[in-house]
Each structure stands twice: as C-alpha cells, then as structure tokens.
Amino acid sequence: MKSVFLGSALAGVVIALAASTWVKPSEQGAGVRVATAGEVEGSEDAGTTHVSVMDKLGVVERKEDKVAGELATLARNSAAQLGGDTVVAITEITDGSQTFAVYRCGRD
Secondary structure (H helix, E strand, C coil): CHHHHHHHHHHHHHHHHHHCCCCCCCCCHHHCEECCHHHHCCCEEEEEEEEECCCEECCEECCHHHHHHHHHHHHHHHHHHCCCCEEEECCCCECCEEEEEEEECCCC
16 A cells, blocks of 8 residues: 555656746846747847757656747747847757757847
8 A cells, every 4th residue: 555655656746847847047048038030130140059958757758838948948048148139949849959049139
C-alpha cells in the first residue's frame, strides 16, 4: 500500500513539474517584445540568439505553450544582452530549441 501511495505521489510531482514555468524575464528582458517579421521592417539587425529548454521530464512531455513561452522569455533576456529591443522567431521549436532574430527598433 505504501509503495502505491509513493508511486502516485511521485507521478503527481512529475506532472506538476511538467506544467511549471521555470524561466523568468530579467529586468532588461521584460522590456523586449516578441514580434512578427512584418513588424520589424526598417529595424536594425542586432544578431540572432539560439535558446533551449527541457521539453520533457523523463517520459512526460511538457505542454507546448509552456515550452514556447519559456523559449520566448529566454530570447527576450538574450536580446537585451545584445542591445536589442525586439525578437522574431526564425525557426520552429524542435526538441525544446528555437532560434530568434534580434532587432533594435528604437522602441521607448
């Protein structure tokens, strides 16, 4: 009986962790926006950033929207370090990784 309870408790913890968001925006990253390619016309190219997060915990897949949100947050944080104020996803998410273009659009 005790092992059934422990197994159920462990499964609950893994599921809760899979739904959790671990990546938080930095103070500077919070000021960076995520845009589409059409929204950055005329902006200065500031480089690219490749970011990745865990998309699975063991055999449990994390929710796509959580993974996508964390990738965008990491890209925003990275863009701030590059002096950018806007990011645009330039690849699809693959195995918890994605590449973003970084721009300086002169936003205040």
